[in-house]
Amino acid sequence: MSHFTKPAAGSWTEHYPELGTEPVDYTDSIDPGFYEDERNAIFKKTWLNIGRVERLPRAGSYFTRELPAIGTSLIIAKGTDGVVRAFHNICRHRGNKLVWDDFPNEETSGTCRQFTCKYHAWRYSLEGEVNFVQQEKEFFDLDKQLYGLKSVRCEVWEGFIFVNLDEDAPPLAEYLGPLVTGVEGYPFHEFTEVYSYRAEIGSNWKLFIDAFAEFYHAPILHMKQAVKDEADKLAGVGYEALHYQLQSPHSMISSWGGMAPPKDLNMVKPIERVLRSGLFGPWDRPDIAGLDPLPAGINPSRHRAWGVDEFEIFPNMSLLFWAPGWYLTYHYWPTAVDKHVFEANLYFVPPKTARDRLGQELAAVTFKEYALQDANTLEATQTMLATRIVSEFPLNDQEILLRHLHKVAKDKVKEYRDAAAAR
Amino acid sequence: MPLLPAEFADLERFADWVLPTEPQRYAKRLASAMPQMQEFYDTAFPRLEDAIAYCDKFPLTDLPEDARALLHLMQSLVNVSFPVEVWKQARVPDSGAAMVHLIREPVV
Ligand code: FES
Ligand SMILES: [Fe+2]
Numbered sequence: 001m002s003h004f005t006k007p008a009a010g011s012w013t014e015h016y017p018e019l020g021t022e023p024v025d026y027t028d029s030i031d032p033g034f035y036e037d038e039r040n041a042i043f044k045k046t047w048l049n050i051g052r053v054e055r056l057p058r059a060g061s062y063f064t065r066e067l068p069a070i071g072t073s074l075i076i077a078k079g080t081d082g083v084v085r086a087f088h089n090i091c092r093h094r095g096n097k098l099v100w101d102d103f104p105n106e107e108t109s110g111t112c113r114q115f116t117c118k119y120h121a122w123r124y125s126l127e128g129e130v131n132f133v134q135q136e137k138e139f140f141d142l143d144k145q146l147y148g149l150k151s152v153r154c155e156v157w158e159g160f161i162f163v164n165l166d167e168d169a170p171p172l173a174e175y176l177g178p179l180v181t182g183v184e185g186y187p188f189h190e191f192t193e194v195y196s197y198r199a200e201i202g203s204n205w206k207l208f209i210d211a212f213a214e215f216y217h218a219p220i221l222h223m224k225q226a227v228k229d230e231a232d233k234l235a236g237v238g239y240e241a242l243h244y245q246l247q248s249p250h251s252m253i254s255s256w257g258g259m260a261p262p263k264d265l266n267m268v269k270p271i272e273r274v275l276r277s278g279l280f281g282p283w284d285r286p287d288i289a290g291l292d293p294l295p296a297g298i299n300p301s302r303h304r305a306w307g308v309d310e311f312e313i314f315p316n317m318s319l320l321f322w323a324p325g326w327y328l329t330y331h332y333w334p335t336a337v338d339k340h341v342f343e344a345n346l347y348f349v350p351p352k353t354a355r356d357r358l359g360q361e362l363a364a365v366t367f368k369e370y371a372l373q374d375a376n377t378l379e380a381t382q383t384m385l386a387t388r389i390v391s392e393f394p395l396n397d398q399e400i401l402l403r404h405l406h407k408v409a410k411d412k413v414k415e416y417r418d419a420a421a422a423r
Numbered sequence: 424m425p426l427l428p429a430e431f432a433d434l435e436r437f438a439d440w441v442l443p444t445e446p447q448r449y450a451k452r453l454a455s456a457m458p459q460m461q462e463f464y465d466t467a468f469p470r471l472e473d474a475i476a477y478c479d480k481f482p483l484t485d486l487p488e489d490a491r492a493l494l495h496l497m498q499s500l501v502n503v504s505f506p507v508e509v510w511k512q513a514r515v516p517d518s519g520a521a522m523v524h525l526i527r528e529p530v531v
Contacts, residue, residue: 196527224509224516271504274471342523350529354478354486354494357531361501364445368525369505372518379520 003240004303011397012244019246019403023392028410029204030386035337038409041416042315043069047155047162047175049317049331050076052345054159054192055109056084060126063109064089064099069316069334070165074152075099075115079126086154086163087128091117092147098124115149124149157181159188179247180313182297183321187290191327191347195364197371198343203378205316205332205340206405211374212330213312213401215239215255221373230267243301244400249314249408251401254300257307257323277359279366280307284359285325286349294321312401314408325349326363338382344371426492428477434470437463440499441492445525448502453513457506464507467500486531494531 007015014021028034050065055076062077073089075098091098096119101108114131115124123132128149136142153164155172162172173181201208211217219234226234243254261276261283262268272278285291298321299306311319318330331343346364351357385391395403426438440463442448452460467474474497478490486494506513 193529194527195525195529197523198526199521199523201521221517269504269508270468271471271501271508274468275501344523351483353475353483354497355475357483357494358475358497358501361498362504364525364528365501365505368449368523369515371523372515372521375523376517376519376521 004242012400013397013403016246016400016404019400019407023394024403024406025392026385026406027391028406029206029382030337030388032337034413035204035334037413037416039069039071039334041412042409043334045164045166045169046315047164047169047172049160049162049313049329050074051161052159053084053156053161054194058111060111060113062099062112064107066105066107067333073097074163075149076154076161077126081127084154084156084161085128086152087149088152090150091119091122092130092149093117093120093122098149158184158186176313177247177250179245179250179252179297180311183295183311183319185290185295186298186321186327187288188327190288190290190349193348193350193360195346196343197368198341199371199375201340201342201375201378202338203340203382204338205334206409207378207381208332208340208342208375209312209316209318209405210402211378212318213253213310213405214399215241215253216396216398221377222370227267227269239398241398242303242306245300246404248404250312251404252309252311253401254309255307256303256305271362275355275359275362277362279363279370281322281324281326281363282356282359283324288349291325312405338386342375426489427496428489428493430477431470431474431493434467434496437467437496441495442499443495443530445502445528448499451499452502452506455513457512460503460506460513464500464503467496471497471500483531491531
């Protein structure tokens with residue numbers, strides 16, 4: 001029996017008939033050919049979030065991003081006009097990587113007036129024009145206009161910086177569509193206390209999205225994180241979401257949210273009782289505007305027991321809002337068919353007191369304990385998928401976002417392959 | 424020279440847990456045996472409320488050195504609370520070879 005109302009079609013999955021209900025083929029997560037096409041069909045054609053504007057506080061602020069998924073390194077910089085721009089991180093003289101510190105493959109950030117190449121000192125403005133060429137007279141009618149940095153499309157939505165290698169892609173807001181833009185107005189800019197995590201994961205990028213886009217596993221894999229009685233109860237009840245919504249290529253899950261604060265303090269660990277915080281974040285909502293009421297796109301079923309919404313912004317970003325008033329993002333950056341870099345960012349309002357600070361510390365520490373358990377399962381999954389002993393898997397109604405993700409990825413790759421075959 | 428405020432002299436013997444960043448705290452946790460962490464927890468946990476009250480006499484952005492050290496010690500207490508309260512071991516169970524690194528954090 002379900003605890004929360006499902007759509008008239010009988011299940012969330014059948015509410016979206018294009019998804020089907022048959023077992024799903026996971027060859028898309030182990031086939032190197034599929035991975036190569038995915039990079040072209042998806043990562044090189046889609047808006048990708050590469051950070052937030054808070055990382056660029058003033059004119060001249062910049063950071064670099066290494067993105068093997070799209071085969072390049074980017075410089076993201078704020079110009080003297082306040083505009084955020086993205087450039088390929090390559091010098092127009094002879095191709096040196098323009099911005100890096102000691103190790104060419106490591107990301108860097110800082111503030112400068114212009115970018116100077118380490119090799120022969122060509123200099124570029126924050127807007128990407130070349131404005132100094134060493135011994136310019138030695139060149140042959142060099143038209144500096146033609147040698148600016150190669151720019152990449154870059155748009156900012158609600159403070160999130162997105163890039164897209166595809167010149168023909170529709171604008172970002174149109175791409176995000178009403179599902180994602182329904183969260184506009186959330187006070188993202190207030191959440192400047194940031195904890196960033198990075199992990200190298202031995203699995204296909206989609207498998208980690210799978211792990212985070214269903215909560216069916218939570219009462220089982222994370223059983224030991226709850227006190228014994230609570231864990232037994234959770235495992236018995238299982239998991240059901242309040243609401244799911246798809247708007248291809250994006251999707252979301254809306255969930256009841258557990259214990260913030262818990263009904264019975266014996267349900268949580270001693271440190272949580274003292275610090276009034278835990279996995280769901282600090283229990284006391286920060287005193288800022290914009291959290292009550294929340295934007296209409298958050299908690300769409302307006303359920304009283306609501307605890308968290310997770311938006312899957314295709315292809316590789318998750319955006320989560322917790323009821324007590326904080327948010328986080330996950331990114332999954334493929335580096336090979338069976339490897340990716342996972343990034344997580346936790347965003348809190350700046351703490352005013354030591355009590356606030358320790359509450360956030362506990363939320364951050366707890367996040368890492370869970371993430372370690374989630375991450376570790378993936379390598380095991382990847383190695384067994386790769387055996388091809390079994391390639392089709394039955395996904396349940398609480399795994400609808402996984403079914404959707406794999407379908408979208410396969411559809412995009414198919415479209416790309418069909419177009420290539422027709423050429 | 425004591426690191427902590429005089430009122431917290433009982434915690435001074437855990438001064439090697441006064442660590443400003445999460446990577447340092449987590450590394451020390453992994454390198455510690457359970458009895459060590461249990462002893463630290465058993466002594467520090469009952470002082471957590473007092474420590475918060477002490478630090479909250481000052482603005483968080485302008486803590487005196489000894490209060491800052493106390494807060495760093497309590498941040499370590501938060502980190503070891505998992506091994507002590509739930510895992511009964513330093514590492515997260517079922518986390519095998521997985522590593523998750525904190526790469527940017529607000530440091531008090
Ligand atoms: S390669 Fe950059 S100045 Fe020569
Ligand atoms: Fe999980």
